Amino acid sequence: MFDYxxxxxxxxxxxxxxxxxxxxxxxxxxxxxSQRVKLLEEQMGQVLLSRTSPPRPTPQGLKLLKHxxxxxxxxxxxxxxxxxxxxxxxxxxxxxxxxxxLATWFxxxxxxxxxxxxxxxxxxxxxxxxxxxxxxQGKVQGCVSVQKNPLQGxxxxxxxxxxxxxxxxxxxxxxWFPHGVDSRSLSQAPGVLFNLKDELHxxxxxxxxxxxxxxxxxxxxxxxxxxxxxxxxGLAYGVLPDQQAGKRLKSGLLRDLSPGHSLRVRLYWHYxxLKSGLLxxxSTGLIKAAQGELPV
Amino acid sequence: MFDYxxxxxxxxxxxxxxxxxxxxxxxxxxxxxSQRVKLLEEQMGQVLLSRTSPPRPTPQGLKLLKHxxxxxxxxxxxxxxxxxxxxxxxxxxxxxxxxxxLATWFxxxxxxxxxxxxxxxxxxxxxxxxxxxxxxQGKVQGCVSVQKNPLQGxxxxxxxxxxxxxxxxxxxxxxWFPHGVDSRSLSQAPGVLFNLKDELHxxxxxxxxxxxxxxxxxxxxxxxxxxxxxxxxGLAYGVLPDQQAGKRLKSGLLRDLSPGHSLRVRLYWHYxxLKSGLLxxxSTGLIKAAQGELPV
Numbered sequence: 143m144f145d146y147x148x149x150x151x152x153x154x155x156x157x158x159x160x161x162x163x164x165x166x167x168x169x170x171x172x173x174x175x176s177q178r179v180k181l182l183e184e185q186m187g188q189v190l191l192s193r194t195s196p197p198r199p200t201p202q203g204l205k206l207l208k209h210x211x212x213x214x215x216x217x218x219x220x221x222x223x224x225x226x227x228x229x230x231x232x233x234x235x236x237x238x239x240x241x242x243x244l245a246t247w248f249x250x251x252x253x254x255x256x257x258x259x260x261x262x263x264x265x266x267x268x269x270x271x272x273x274x275x276x277x278x279q280g281k282v283q284g285c286v287s288v289q290k291n292p293l294q295g296x297x298x299x300x301x302x303x304x305x306x307x308x309x310x311x312x313x314x315x316x317x318w319f320p321h322g323v324d325s326r327s328l329s330q331a332p333g334v335l336f337n338l339k340d341e342l343h344x345x346x347x348x349x350x351x352x353x354x355x356x357x358x359x360x361x362x363x364x365x366x367x368x369x370x371x372x373x374x375x376g377l378a379y380g381v382l383p384d385q386q387a388g389k390r391l392k393s394g395l396l397r398d399l400s401p402g403h404s405l406r407v408r409l410y411w412h413y414x415x416l417k418s419g420l421l422x423x424x425s426t427g428l429i430k431a432a433q434g435e436l437p438v
Numbered sequence: 439m440f441d442y443x444x445x446x447x448x449x450x451x452x453x454x455x456x457x458x459x460x461x462x463x464x465x466x467x468x469x470x471x472s473q474r475v476k477l478l479e480e481q482m483g484q485v486l487l488s489r490t491s492p493p494r495p496t497p498q499g500l501k502l503l504k505h506x507x508x509x510x511x512x513x514x515x516x517x518x519x520x521x522x523x524x525x526x527x528x529x530x531x532x533x534x535x536x537x538x539x540l541a542t543w544f545x546x547x548x549x550x551x552x553x554x555x556x557x558x559x560x561x562x563x564x565x566x567x568x569x570x571x572x573x574x575q576g577k578v579q580g581c582v583s584v585q586k587n588p589l590q591g592x593x594x595x596x597x598x599x600x601x602x603x604x605x606x607x608x609x610x611x612x613x614w615f616p617h618g619v620d621s622r623s624l625s626q627a628p629g630v631l632f633n634l635k636d637e638l639h640x641x642x643x644x645x646x647x648x649x650x651x652x653x654x655x656x657x658x659x660x661x662x663x664x665x666x667x668x669x670x671x672g673l674a675y676g677v678l679p680d681q682q683a684g685k686r687l688k689s690g691l692l693r694d695l696s697p698g699h700s701l702r703v704r705l706y707w708h709y710x711x712l713k714s715g716l717l718x719x720x721s722t723g724l725i726k727a728a729q730g731e732l733p734v
Contacts, residue, residue: 231655241661253673256673257673263657263658263659264658265657265659267661332558357465361558361560361561362559362560362561365541366661367541377549
């Protein structure tokens with residue numbers, strides 16, 4: 143058997159981003175953490191951690207981390223089975239979720255499950271094209287993703303879709319797109335991206351133009367609320383899902399820059415195929431709740 | 439003189455997180471990007487980029503990136519000076535800001551400046567203890583930070599403070615803290631952190647207890663809105679600034695778990711000391727607006 147005390151130290155260094163922080167979390171000294179990681183590397187005969195700042199796991203280290211996460215999940219399930227409910231602790235669940243889901247349907251779907259399953263959530267947030275990386279790296283036990291096919295060792299279920307449109311305020315539309323959306327107006331009008339990894343904007347603009355978009359002046363605002371506010375304030379145009387723009391679009395505060403053009407992003411729930419009772423119940427509950435919140 | 443076409447390719451690889459994305463942004467082939475970076479390394483006689491995924495600059499690379507950013511800033515200022523205003527493009531400004539500022543005073547202070555200075559913002563968001571790293575790495579030209587003293591080559595100004603308190607809903611308080619906040623109740627009640635780098639929670643709890651806190655069950659929710667919602671829903675307690683909790687605290691929806699204990703976090707604006715007219719005007723405007731929004 144592996145020495146799980148060593149794996150725990152290694153896991154903590156990676157998740158906290160440093161030996162010092164890991165030491166604090168584990169209530170041991172920094173040099174004890176360092177020794178445990180070194181010993182683990184000797185036992186495995188592999189370098190598991192590159193000593194960068196923050197330290198990052200090697201590909202071999204990632205495999206070990208994923209294994210550690212799976213064993214932890216199964217241990218927690220067993221405890222819930224063995225202990226009387228009054229002595230049961232919380233169930234830790236690390237999940238990957240895209241920012242637009244977290245800002246719309248996800249909390250409503252998850253809140254009842256936090257109560258019934260006594261969960262402690264650790265959410266990692268990224269673009270819907272990126273969340274499955276957390277899964278591959280073993281950092282999360284489940285994630286919302288645009289990937290349809292389950293990763294190796296995982297199951298996947300359909301959640302529903304989000305429909306994105308190219309939107310701006312009336313004032314902004316009149317100023318920057320008086321003759322509609324074309325290559326010339328797009329090269330001049332300020333748009334807004336969530337972050338550099340946000341690929342929806344380019345996809346949407348390519349769809350509207352029917353060709354490769356020009357170089358566009360773009361803000362980068364990695365906050366859903368401020369992203370929306372910038373568009374509402376007439377400072378930029380941008381791509382928004384109906385779940386966020388719906389009311390403002392109906393009331394006329396926002397205008398669809400290219401009616402008839404929209405991008406449908408289908409979302410899937412991926413989770414470890416572990417025969418973990420908790421993860422199965424959580425996933426079933428989440429998928430059902432999502433399908434009630436999102437169009438399918 | 440340096441060949442800035444090479445520096446631009448290097449800069450783009452780092453900011454977009456890959457050779458392929460950099461190629462797309464620059465409208466050149468991936469192998470052209472790769473050649474430019476290699477040539478730059480040969481000219482400098484230094485390894486500038488570690489070819490990880492995503493690629494990361496070496497310490498030597500970071501220095502070059504910072505220089506590139508400063509030259510870009512000065513170039514933009516010059517253009518604004520030389521060109522008639524009708525031909526002037528946008529002024530790109532990369533800024534580091536903490537999530538709590540972005541959710542409260544920052545947008546109100548910045549929105550008028552976006553209009554008057556014709557800005558395109560690139561915001562990088564992190565904890566207020568971490569934002570100055572963006573500055574050191576040359577990724578941003580200004581940042582909101584808890585650091586008081588200016589970094590080398592920078593200026594700093596005082597913005598005001600945010601006052602943090604330990605809060606929970608009445609229902610939550612009655613259930614988990616019937617006899618007040620102590621080591622035992624804190625080891626059982628679920629709390630919420632913004633992310634793993636969030637050190638305010640530990641500081642606040644240490645202040646209330648007067649000793650090192652126990653191991654605490656904690657959610658990690660890296661979204662200001664959902665962080666607040668979890669507390670409002672009675673699913674966790676947490677540390678909130680008055681700017682976010684004020685109304686709910688006054689109306690009795692939230693309760694102060696330890697009246698009389700609060701943490702005052704002073705915020706400072708740091709920016710490159712570049713004699714850039716734009717950066718000076720922006721900084722003066724931001725500091726003035728912040729002091730109108732925040733207590734000083």
